[in-house]
Amino acid sequence: MTLTIASPLRGWATPLCEVPDPVFAQGMMGPGIAIDPAEGRLVSPGAGRVVSVHPAGHAVTLELDAGPVLLMHVGLDTVGLGGAGFAPEVMAGERVEAGQVLIVFDLDRLARTARSLLTPVIVTNGEAFAFVGGKTDREIAAGAALMTLEACGKASAAGAKEAAPRTSRSLLLPLAHGLHARPAARLASLAGTFPGTLEMVAVDGRVASMRSAVAMLALGVGHGETLTLRGSDIAAIDAIAELIESGMGEHRPVTVGEPAGRVVPSALAPLLPLGEGEALAAVTAVAGAAIGPAVWLVDPLASLPETAGTREAEAAALDGAIAQIRTRLESAAGGHGQVAQIAAAHLVLLGDPELREAARGGIAAGLPAGRAWIAGVDGFIAQLRLSPDPRLRERVNDLADLARRVALASAGIDETPPPLPPGAILLADDLYPSQLMALADGGLGGVVTVEGGATSHVAIIAAGLGLPMLVAAGERLKSIPQGAALLLEKGALTHAPAADVLAAARARIEAAQSRRRAAAAHAQAPAMTRDGVRIEVFANLASAADAGAAVAAGAEGCGLLRSEFLFLDRAAAPSLTEQREVYSAISAALEGRPLIVRTLDIGADKPAPYLPMSGEENPALGLRGIRLQLAAPDLLDVQLRALVTMEAQGPVQIMLPMVSEIAELRAARAALEQIAAEEERPCPPLGIMIETPAAALHAGVLAAEADFFSVGSNDLAQYTLARDRTNPHVAAGLDALHPAILHLIQIAQIGASRHGRLVGLCGGLGADPEAIPLLIGLGVRELSVSAGSAAQTKALIRSLTLEQCGTMAEAALGLPDAAAVRALVRAELGKIVEEVA
Structure with a gap:
C-alpha cells in the first residue's frame, strides 16, 4: 500500500541530507524531508493521535491513522531556547485532524536565535513503512503532497522473543536541555548494537524502548530528572549509562536537591511561579x-470614586486638577536636564484641547471627573498603540501617566x-x-x-x-x-x-563600586596610556545641566551634543534666539572645553510633529539626518546661524549626521560658509559622523573635505549588520564589536590619516570596556561617552599601552564574530589587570 504524506508547513522542501546536523542528515532518526518554513505554523499532515510534544515546544510526534509515526522538529538546536518563541496548540494523547495547528512559532525570533530554520519531517517507524521518495528543491504549501511511503508489513516481533529485563541502573539526567532529538537518536543507535530488551523508565513509571528515539522523546525527561535503564544485558546498560553521563556535549552538573529542569514552553511560562534561585x-x-x-x-487609582456628582461639580473638579498638574509640570519644566524636558513634553499633552473635550463628553455621560478624563485619554492611547513607530508607541506611557495624575488630583488623592x-x-x-x-x-x-x-x-x-x-x-x-x-x-x-x-554578587557589586570610587578620585586627570599616548574623553550631552554634570565627572569636553533635544516633543521648531541661547549656555557650562554639536538628527525613530513627513516603509533608510536637513533648508539655516552667532566660551565644531556622499558635505559646507560670511563670523570646523558603511569605505575622499570624523557606532552597526536597532526581534543580535564593523572603523581611520584628520567615536561603543582597547588600537583618539562613564573610561585607558591595544585590535580583525572578539578582549584585559596590580 502506497501512502502520500502532506506537508505540515509552507516553505521550501529540502533533501534531508542537506540538513546541517548528522543526526538528521545521516538518517539516525529515520528517513524524511526537511522544510525551510515561510510562516510560523506547523499543522498536522493528516488525521491521527499526538504521541508526544517536547517540553520545549519545538517538536511534536504524531501517529497517523494510516500507521506512519512522524517526528516534526522545528529548526535545529531550538531545544536550547527553552520554549521561547514556541506555543504548542496540542497535548500528548490528543486526537488531531489534517490541517489542525500543532505548534505556533515566532519565525523572526528563530531566524536570529536558532542555528537553522530547517524543519525535518521524519518517518520514525521505518520497520513498517519504507520511504519511497518525494520531490525536493521546490516551494511547497502546507497540506500539499510532501513524500510517499510504502507499507512494508514488517511488524517487529523481536521484543516478544527477547529475554525479560534482569538488570537495572538509575541516574540523574545531566543533559542541559533534557532528552531531545539528538541525544535520543544517539542512544537508540547505541542500543541497536546490543541484543535483548533495553528500556528506559521515567520517574512516573512510563516505559520506552531504548531502540526507539521517538519513544524516549515521548517520556519528556528533563535535566536533573531521575531515569532508570533496565535490560537483559549488563554491558549494554553500562554502555548506555556511560553515554548519558558523558552529557553528549550538553553536560550540565546536577546539584543534589536541585529541582528537575523540565523546560516549560514560553506560552505556559507566565502560569508558573518563579522558583527560589530561579x-x-x-x-x-x-x-x-x-x-x-x-x-x-x-497605585491609588483603584480608590477613584465610582459615582459622579453634578456635571458642574465634576467639570470644576477636572479644571482644578488640570490647573494643579499644570503648575507642577511648569515648575519641573523650568529646571534642567531630562526631567525638565519630559515635563515640557507632558505640558504639551496637557494642553491638547481634544483631550479635555473627550473628558467633558465622559462627564456629560455621567462619569466622575477622574474616570471621564482616563476614558478620554484611553481613546488616544488606543490609537497610539496601533502606530508602527516604536517611539510613538512608547509615548503611550506619557499619556497614561498624565491620565493618572490628573485623575488622582480630581479626586483629591495624594499621588505620593x-x-x-x-x-x-x-x-x-x-x-x-x-x-x-x-x-x-x-x-x-x-x-x-x-x-x-x-x-x-x-x-x-x-x-x-x-x-x-x-x-x-x-x-x-x-x-x-x-x-x-x-x-x-x-x-x-x-x-x-x-x-x-x-x-x-555582593562581592562583585562592592568591587565595582570600589573601582568607581577609585576612578572618580582621579576623574579630572587626563587619560594617558601607560606609554604616553593621550586619549581625549568627552561626554555625550543634551542640555546645559548635562554639561555641568559632565565637567564634574571629568569629561574634557562634549563630543556629541544631540541638538535634536531642542526640536522634539514640541509643537513648533525652536527659534534662532532660543537655539542660540541654549547653545551658549551649554558652552558656558563646559567652562571653555570643546563643544561638538551634531546638527539635528531627526526622522526614522525620532519624528518631529511639526515637520510633516510621509510614511516610509523603511524610515531608517529614508529621509533622516543630513538628507532631511538638506530637504528642509530653512530648518538647517536657522540652526547653522545659531551656531555661528552663539556666545562661545570654548572651541565649537559642527558635525553632520548620516553623511554617505561627498555632495551632502559640500552642500552643508556651502550653506555654513555663506551664513558665516553674512554674519561676519569665523566659520566653525565642519566634520561628519561615520554612520554608514558608505561613509567608512569612502573615508579617503570624505576626509579631503571634512575637518574631522566621529564614528556613530550604534547606526554603523545597524546598517552594517542589517539589524534595525528599534526592532526587538533582531536587535538582540546587534553587537558593534562584530569584526566587520571593526574593519570599517579601521578603513575610516586610514582614510582620515591620509589628510591628517582626527577620528573620534561617540556611539555606545565608546564606554564599553571590551571595546576601548580595540578602538585605541585602531587609531581612535577621542571617545565621547555618557558623563557617568567618563571617570571609569579614563581609568581603563590609563591601564593600557598602545602596543597592547594594537595587538588586540589586529587579532580581533581576524576573528569570526563579536562573541569571539569579546572573549579575546576579556582574556587580555584579565592579564593586564594582573600585570598592573
Missing part, C-alpha cells in the same frame, strides 16, 4: 546591579507613594515618570517592570538617576511575593538567590 531574563533599560527586597508598587525600605527593588506592571521621580530620593536600589521599553521616558529618568532597570520581564514577574530577596544583575532578576550566590 533567574528571570528581561530587557536591560539601565545597566547595573542591585540586591534588595521586592516592593510591589501600589509610601516610603520604601532601603535598597528596595521596585516591581510594577509598568512605571510612569511621575511615580519614579516621587521615589527618586527614597533609597531605591533598582526597578523591574512586567512591560515597558528601554527607550521610554521612565527609562531615561532611571538612567539619569543611575538606577539599574529591567523592562519587559513578562507576567512571571507577578509571582514574586512582596518582601522577597532579589538580585538584579546582568539583565536578569533572581528570586531568593542562595546564600553563596548572594555573597558572590
Whole structure:
C-alpha cells in the first residue's frame, strides 16, 4: 500500500541530507524531508493521535491513522531556547485532524536565535513503512503532497522473543536541555548494537524502548530528572549509562536537591511561579546591579470614586486638577536636564484641547471627573498603540501617566507613594515618570517592570538617576511575593538567590563600586596610556545641566551634543534666539572645553510633529539626518546661524549626521560658509559622523573635505549588520564589536590619516570596556561617552599601552564574530589587570 504524506508547513522542501546536523542528515532518526518554513505554523499532515510534544515546544510526534509515526522538529538546536518563541496548540494523547495547528512559532525570533530554520519531517517507524521518495528543491504549501511511503508489513516481533529485563541502573539526567532529538537518536543507535530488551523508565513509571528515539522523546525527561535503564544485558546498560553521563556535549552538573529542569514552553511560562534561585531574563533599560527586597508598587487609582456628582461639580473638579498638574509640570519644566524636558513634553499633552473635550463628553455621560478624563485619554492611547513607530508607541506611557495624575488630583488623592525600605527593588506592571521621580530620593536600589521599553521616558529618568532597570520581564514577574530577596544583575532578576550566590554578587557589586570610587578620585586627570599616548574623553550631552554634570565627572569636553533635544516633543521648531541661547549656555557650562554639536538628527525613530513627513516603509533608510536637513533648508539655516552667532566660551565644531556622499558635505559646507560670511563670523570646523558603511569605505575622499570624523557606532552597526536597532526581534543580535564593523572603523581611520584628520567615536561603543582597547588600537583618539562613564573610561585607558591595544585590535580583525572578539578582549584585559596590580 502506497501512502502520500502532506506537508505540515509552507516553505521550501529540502533533501534531508542537506540538513546541517548528522543526526538528521545521516538518517539516525529515520528517513524524511526537511522544510525551510515561510510562516510560523506547523499543522498536522493528516488525521491521527499526538504521541508526544517536547517540553520545549519545538517538536511534536504524531501517529497517523494510516500507521506512519512522524517526528516534526522545528529548526535545529531550538531545544536550547527553552520554549521561547514556541506555543504548542496540542497535548500528548490528543486526537488531531489534517490541517489542525500543532505548534505556533515566532519565525523572526528563530531566524536570529536558532542555528537553522530547517524543519525535518521524519518517518520514525521505518520497520513498517519504507520511504519511497518525494520531490525536493521546490516551494511547497502546507497540506500539499510532501513524500510517499510504502507499507512494508514488517511488524517487529523481536521484543516478544527477547529475554525479560534482569538488570537495572538509575541516574540523574545531566543533559542541559533534557532528552531531545539528538541525544535520543544517539542512544537508540547505541542500543541497536546490543541484543535483548533495553528500556528506559521515567520517574512516573512510563516505559520506552531504548531502540526507539521517538519513544524516549515521548517520556519528556528533563535535566536533573531521575531515569532508570533496565535490560537483559549488563554491558549494554553500562554502555548506555556511560553515554548519558558523558552529557553528549550538553553536560550540565546536577546539584543534589536541585529541582528537575523540565523546560516549560514560553506560552505556559507566565502560569508558573518563579522558583527560589530561579533567574528571570528581561530587557536591560539601565545597566547595573542591585540586591534588595521586592516592593510591589501600589497605585491609588483603584480608590477613584465610582459615582459622579453634578456635571458642574465634576467639570470644576477636572479644571482644578488640570490647573494643579499644570503648575507642577511648569515648575519641573523650568529646571534642567531630562526631567525638565519630559515635563515640557507632558505640558504639551496637557494642553491638547481634544483631550479635555473627550473628558467633558465622559462627564456629560455621567462619569466622575477622574474616570471621564482616563476614558478620554484611553481613546488616544488606543490609537497610539496601533502606530508602527516604536517611539510613538512608547509615548503611550506619557499619556497614561498624565491620565493618572490628573485623575488622582480630581479626586483629591495624594499621588505620593509610601516610603520604601532601603535598597528596595521596585516591581510594577509598568512605571510612569511621575511615580519614579516621587521615589527618586527614597533609597531605591533598582526597578523591574512586567512591560515597558528601554527607550521610554521612565527609562531615561532611571538612567539619569543611575538606577539599574529591567523592562519587559513578562507576567512571571507577578509571582514574586512582596518582601522577597532579589538580585538584579546582568539583565536578569533572581528570586531568593542562595546564600553563596548572594555573597558572590555582593562581592562583585562592592568591587565595582570600589573601582568607581577609585576612578572618580582621579576623574579630572587626563587619560594617558601607560606609554604616553593621550586619549581625549568627552561626554555625550543634551542640555546645559548635562554639561555641568559632565565637567564634574571629568569629561574634557562634549563630543556629541544631540541638538535634536531642542526640536522634539514640541509643537513648533525652536527659534534662532532660543537655539542660540541654549547653545551658549551649554558652552558656558563646559567652562571653555570643546563643544561638538551634531546638527539635528531627526526622522526614522525620532519624528518631529511639526515637520510633516510621509510614511516610509523603511524610515531608517529614508529621509533622516543630513538628507532631511538638506530637504528642509530653512530648518538647517536657522540652526547653522545659531551656531555661528552663539556666545562661545570654548572651541565649537559642527558635525553632520548620516553623511554617505561627498555632495551632502559640500552642500552643508556651502550653506555654513555663506551664513558665516553674512554674519561676519569665523566659520566653525565642519566634520561628519561615520554612520554608514558608505561613509567608512569612502573615508579617503570624505576626509579631503571634512575637518574631522566621529564614528556613530550604534547606526554603523545597524546598517552594517542589517539589524534595525528599534526592532526587538533582531536587535538582540546587534553587537558593534562584530569584526566587520571593526574593519570599517579601521578603513575610516586610514582614510582620515591620509589628510591628517582626527577620528573620534561617540556611539555606545565608546564606554564599553571590551571595546576601548580595540578602538585605541585602531587609531581612535577621542571617545565621547555618557558623563557617568567618563571617570571609569579614563581609568581603563590609563591601564593600557598602545602596543597592547594594537595587538588586540589586529587579532580581533581576524576573528569570526563579536562573541569571539569579546572573549579575546576579556582574556587580555584579565592579564593586564594582573600585570598592573
